[in-house]
Amino acid sequence: MRLALVLALVATPALSDVTKALDSHVLPGHAGLVAATKELADAAQADCTPDAVKPSFHTAYDAWIRISHVQFGPIEDQGLSLAMSFWPDPKDSTAKALARLTSAQDAIVDDPSTFGEVSAAAQGFTAMERLLFDPQPDAAYACKLTQAVALGLANKASAINAAWPEFADLMRGAGGDSNTRFQSEEEAQRALYTALSTGLEFMHDQRLGRPLGTFDRPRPRRAEARRSERSLRHIQISLAALEELALSLTDGALTETRLAFAEARTRADELNDPALEGVADPAKRFKVEVLQRAVNDVRNAINTEIGKPLGITAGFNALDGD
Amino acid sequence: MTSRRGFLAGVGALVTAPSLSWAAVGNPIALSGARLPDGSDVLAGIDSTGAMTFKVPLPARAHAGAAHPDYAEAVVIARRPGTFAKVLDCASGRVIQDLQTPQGHHFYGHAAFSTDGAYLFTTENHMASGEGRIGVWDRSLGYRRIDNFASGGIGPHEILRLPSGDLAVANGGIRTHPDTGREKLNLETMRPNLAILSSGGSVRTVAERPLAEHQNSLRHIAVAPDGTIVCGFQWQGDPFDAPPLLSLYDASSGLRTVSLDDDLHRGLNAYIGSVCAIGPDSFAASSPRGGRVITFDATGRVTAHHRALDVCGLMPSSGGDLLASDGNGRVHAVTKTDLHAVAHHAAAFDNHMIAVSPSSPV
Numbered sequence: 001m002r003l004a005l006v007l008a009l010v011a012t013p014a015l016s017d018v019t020k021a022l023d024s025h026v027l028p029g030h031a032g033l034v035a036a037t038k039e040l041a042d043a044a045q046a047d048c049t050p051d052a053v054k055p056s057f058h059t060a061y062d063a064w065i066r067i068s069h070v071q072f073g074p075i076e077d078q079g080l081s082l083a084m085s086f087w088p089d090p091k092d093s094t095a096k097a098l099a100r101l102t103s104a105q106d107a108i109v110d111d112p113s114t115f116g117e118v119s120a121a122a123q124g125f126t127a128m129e130r131l132l133f134d135p136q137p138d139a140a141y142a143c144k145l146t147q148a149v150a151l152g153l154a155n156k157a158s159a160i161n162a163a164w165p166e167f168a169d170l171m172r173g174a175g176g177d178s179n180t181r182f183q184s185e186e187e188a189q190r191a192l193y194t195a196l197s198t199g200l201e202f203m204h205d206q207r208l209g210r211p212l213g214t215f216d217r218p219r220p221r222r223a224e225a226r227r228s229e230r231s232l233r234h235i236q237i238s239l240a241a242l243e244e245l246a247l248s249l250t251d252g253a254l255t256e257t258r259l260a261f262a263e264a265r266t267r268a269d270e271l272n273d274p275a276l277e278g279v280a281d282p283a284k285r286f287k288v289e290v291l292q293r294a295v296n297d298v299r300n301a302i303n304t305e306i307g308k309p310l311g312i313t314a315g316f317n318a319l320d321g322d
Numbered sequence: 323m324t325s326r327r328g329f330l331a332g333v334g335a336l337v338t339a340p341s342l343s344w345a346a347v348g349n350p351i352a353l354s355g356a357r358l359p360d361g362s363d364v365l366a367g368i369d370s371t372g373a374m375t376f377k378v379p380l381p382a383r384a385h386a387g388a389a390h391p392d393y394a395e396a397v398v399i400a401r402r403p404g405t406f407a408k409v410l411d412c413a414s415g416r417v418i419q420d421l422q423t424p425q426g427h428h429f430y431g432h433a434a435f436s437t438d439g440a441y442l443f444t445t446e447n448h449m450a451s452g453e454g455r456i457g458v459w460d461r462s463l464g465y466r467r468i469d470n471f472a473s474g475g476i477g478p479h480e481i482l483r484l485p486s487g488d489l490a491v492a493n494g495g496i497r498t499h500p501d502t503g504r505e506k507l508n509l510e511t512m513r514p515n516l517a518i519l520s521s522g523g524s525v526r527t528v529a530e531r532p533l534a535e536h537q538n539s540l541r542h543i544a545v546a547p548d549g550t551i552v553c554g555f556q557w558q559g560d561p562f563d564a565p566p567l568l569s570l571y572d573a574s575s576g577l578r579t580v581s582l583d584d585d586l587h588r589g590l591n592a593y594i595g596s597v598c599a600i601g602p603d604s605f606a607a608s609s610p611r612g613g614r615v616i617t618f619d620a621t622g623r624v625t626a627h628h629r630a631l632d633v634c635g636l637m638p639s640s641g642g643d644l645l646a647s648d649g650n651g652r653v654h655a656v657t658k659t660d661l662h663a664v665a666h667h668a669a670a671f672d673n674h675m676i677a678v679s680p681s682s683p684v
Contacts, residue, residue, distance in 0.1 A: 072629060079585045090563040120584050180662045187663075194613070194631055206562075316357065316649030316670040317595060317610035317634040320401075321504065322385070322431075322541060322556075 018188045021248040022168045026192075029067035029241070030161040036063035037154040044150035048143035050132040053150070054228075057132055060153065061125050061230065065237045069199030069245070072191050074163035080156050082120040087224050088206055089126065097122035098130055102141050109141070109148040116152060123152050126225075133227040186310065192249060193302075193310055199242050200299045207235055208292040211279045218279040229274040235291070236268050242298075249306055260301040264294035342413050344678055347394045348375025352637040353412075354647055355384040355398070355672035365398050365410060368675065370639045372653030372665030378415035381406055385431035386480070386674040390461075391439040396676070397421070399429050399444065402504055407433070407444065409465055419465040423457065426450055427470075428500055432480045436521060437487055443521075445478035445491065446470070452497040452508070454478035456489070456523065471523025475515045476508070479541045484518070485549055488526060491517045492553065494539040509558055514540040516553060516571055529577045535565045542674075546599035550620060553577065554594030554607050561592035568594065568607055570620065580622040589614050589627075596674055598636040598644070606644050606656070610634040610673070615646050615656055628661035630654060635675035647671035 036059050043056040064084060075081055086094055097119035101109065108114055121127065128149050136142035171191070174182035182188045206224070211231070213219035223231040243261040247254060268291055271278075278284030344350060350367030356377070357363050363380040380398060387398040387407075394412040407421035407429050423429060423446055430445040442465065444457040454473030459465045473481075475493025482490050495514030497507045513536050518526040531538055537558040545551050551571040557564035567590055568580035582590075591611035598606050604625070606617045615636070616627040632649035639645050644656040645664075649672075653665040 076585075076629070079583065082584050082588065088560075088562040090560050180660045183662055190631060191629075312631070312650065315610065315632050317632050317673050318613075318649070320610075320673060322595060322673050 016248065016250055017185060018171045018174070018192060021192050021245060022171060025241075025245050025248050026067070026070055027164060027168060029063075029070070030157070030164050033060075033063045033067055033157045034154070034161045036060040037150070037157040041147075041150040041154040044147045048146045049139075050136075050146075053146060054132055057125075057128060058228070058230075061129075061225070061228075062233075062237055064125055065234050066241045069195050069202070069238065069242060071198070072195060073167045074160045077163070078159060080160060083116070083123040084153070084156060085124040086121040086126045088210060088222070089121065093119070093121035094126050094130060098127055098145065101145065102138055105141060109144040112148070112151050112155065115148050116155070123149060123156075125153070128153070129225055129228050189249065189310055190312060192245065193306060193312065196242055196245050196249070196302060197299070197307065199238060199245075200295060200302070203235060203238055203242075204292055204295045204299065207231070207238075208276075208288060208295065211276045212285075212288060212292065213279070215282075215285070218285065220275070220277050220280045223276040223279075226275040226277075231276045232268065232271055232274050236265070239265050239268060239295075239298075246302055246306065250309070252305065252309075254301075254305050256301040257298070257305050260294070260298040264291065264298050267291040267294045342394045342411075343392060344389075344394050344412075347412050348373075350375045350678050351639060352635070352645070352675035352678060353387070353389050353396055354635055354675050355380065355386070355401075356651075356667075356669040357383065357672070358669055364669070365396060365412070366667075366669065366671075367412060367678070368637070368645070368647070368653060370645070372645060372655070372663075374665075374667055374669075376412055378410055378412060380408070384672065386433070387676055388433040388435050388442065389676050389678040390435055391437070391679065393439070397433050397435075397442055397444075399431050399433055401672075402428075402431055402498065405429060405500075421459065421465060421467075424467070424470075427455060427457070430454075430477070430479055434481045434483050434489065437483055441521070443481055443483075443489060445473060445481050447477070447498065449499055452476055452499075454491070454493055456481065456491065456519070469523070471519070472525075474517030474519060474525050474528050476512070477514075477539075478517075480543050482543060482545055483521075484545055484551075485547065487521060489519045489521060490543055490545065490551055491519060492540045492543045493517055494541050494556075495536070496539055496558070506558070509537060512536055512539070512558070514538065514555075516540055516543065516551065516577065527573070529571055531565075531569070531577060538565055538567070542594060542597050544598045544605070546602055546605070546620075548602050549573070550599070550602075552597045552599055552605040552607070554597040556594060557592040559592075562588070564590075564592035567592065568597070568618070568622075570605070570622065578622070580618055582616070582624060586614075586616065586624065586627055590616075595634040596636045598638055600638040600644055601642050604642065606636050606638075606646075608633050608636055608646060610649065615644075615654075615661060617644065617656070617658075626656070626658045628656060630661055634673045635671055637675040637677065645675070647675055 040056040040060040171188040174188040175184045211223040352368045364377040366377040367375040383401045384398045385401040400406040409419040427446045433444045442459040446455045458469035460468045477494040477496045479494045480492045495512035516529045538555045542554040553569040555567045566579040569577045589612045590609040593611040595610040635647035637645045646654045649670045651667040652663040
């Protein structure tokens with residue numbers, strides 16, 4: 001008994017059960033997305049012209065970015081990831097999909113029950129951004145599309161959110177007799193950790209890496225949501241959200257992780273370059289590179305302080321490059 | 323009447339082969355490289371329940387290799403740019419033979435036995451020309467190298483024997499050189515292909531994807547009982563701009579793509595780690611980068627898809643089931659409706675599960 005007590009005192013900080021992450025981060029995040037997309041749909045219904053819709057567009061897109069790192073569970077089971085936001089989009093599938101609908105004057109925009117069948121690239125926030133921030137020669141059709149996309153986003157957010165309580169129970173009940181989805185508490189924790197780790201990797205490689213390109217060939221037009229000048233904002237929102245997730249995964253001090261997040265957030269806040277256009281300016285580029293390195297430091301920190309205790313070796317096969 | 327093999331076995335006992343069968347080492351259905359917590363590397367045997375039936379030490383991280391059809395003997399080849407290829411007695415761990423490539427060649431990680439286990443074929447690089455080669459080794463002569471021939475392309479990776487006795491080679495198209503490690507030297511001009519060769523080296527067919535997809539490196543292949551070959555690719559360009567990563571090949575229709583819906587396609591992260599044929603009409607593919615396993619039928623229709631972190635090795639189990647291994651030591655059973663761990667070992671399983679399939683009786 002005494003030995004067990006001594007062992008308990010010197011044990012490394014335990015990973016929390018998943019309840020904290022679910023209740024303080026995942027579930028509220030999805031509920032927030034439902035509320036914001038509903039407001040967007042209502043706003044578009046009332047007045048579908050760009051300037052009228054832009055404020056609620058920004059709020060809803062923020063809500064999406066806050067939770068978009070959770071790519072497992074209902075959104076995956078329902079295959080809605082790309083339909084929420086189609087980015088990166090190297091072939092500009094978004095423009096093509098919107099152009100197809102417009103040139104055909106496709107009446108599917110009037111039918112919310114079937115709009116979900118159009119190309120994923122025409123359904124999400126990336127499509128909405130084009131409608132609101134790119135000149136629209138066919139204003140009347142663009143208006144209808146705006147309403148259809150907004151309503152579609154609200155419907156998708158609802159569908160994903162509605163499935164979460166049951167999925168959350170599966171995670172809470174990990175290791176239970178008939179639970180084949182999560183056969184141990186550790187598996188549920190790993191799913192959350194993967195969301196955290198992949199979110200940071202995405203930020204590093206895609207949100208920052210794509211526009212950075214190389215020194216000789218920067219690619220500012222590859223920045224996410226550059227038309228609405230949200231590129232940097234997505235990084236700031238995502239950093240805050242991922243930090244919240246990280247802190248909810250363990251009772252430990254997470255000293256290195258907190259420091260790394262603080263540094264990255266400071267770098268991002270100092271950047272003053274909403275569409276990351278500075279990547280093409282030799283004098284400003286280094287600031288974006290510094291931010292990218294700071295994000296890498298966060299990845300290392302969470303790997304050490306959260307991944308390792310979970311027994312996750314960072315991708316023995318994934319990193320092999322066979 | 324003494325068989326040729328029996329005669330040569332008598333002559334100087336050049337091959338001191340174990341007469342132990344796979345049953346003697348626990349009837350594994352697959353072999354896999356694995357890394358232990360102390361950093362050492364082993365070759366492990368896995369049975370249909372996911373249990374480890376044996377493990378023998380390796381000098382360094384291996385990639386893949388081949389299991390002899392009859393004896394508990396396996397060839398294990400180093401992970402590039404390593405150069406070892408060892409024939410191991412899986413019962414004792416003894417190195418039966420060390421295979422050395424000739425000057426100017428190095429191994430590419432994969433190998434295959436002939437149907438009767440008499441010959442071993444290894445994929446290799448001829449460094450000076452960058453041409454892919456296939457090495458041929460005669461087991462009855464103590465695995466003496468007796469031949470080598472062109473692989474039909476650059477960067478041959480996986481090789482397997484077909485039901486017809488011919489060989490199929492996945493020529494990945496990427497040129498590397500040991501001096502520069504794993505650096506890819508020819509991405510602008512690469513042209514991968516699937517080559518079908520006779521066991522004597524005559525080229526029967528070379529199948530390629532369209533030129534626009536020339537950076538889609540063919541790395542891994544598996545064959546179904548009817549000869550259909552499933553092909554898994556790794557796209558060398560922008561991961562968000564990847565063409566289809568899976569194809570099915572048969573002689574009459576050539577290479578046809580397996581089309582996945584956008585979400586699933588993106589989920590593979592432009593990288594297929596391993597493929598297998600589960601039955602005549604069922605195939606599987608894994609992406610350790612996307613953390614996904616998918617199964618599909620011969621028309622290319624997806625029948626199931628599951629998430630599993632760092633999953634890679636695939637092996638059909640009895641009765642149409644599928645096992646998958648991952649870098650966190652788990653062996654999973656994969657069915658239509660779910661993927662769940664059946665075993666958890668203190669080891670990181672490497673990319674591939676090598677099939678242990680006894681040859682048919684003569």
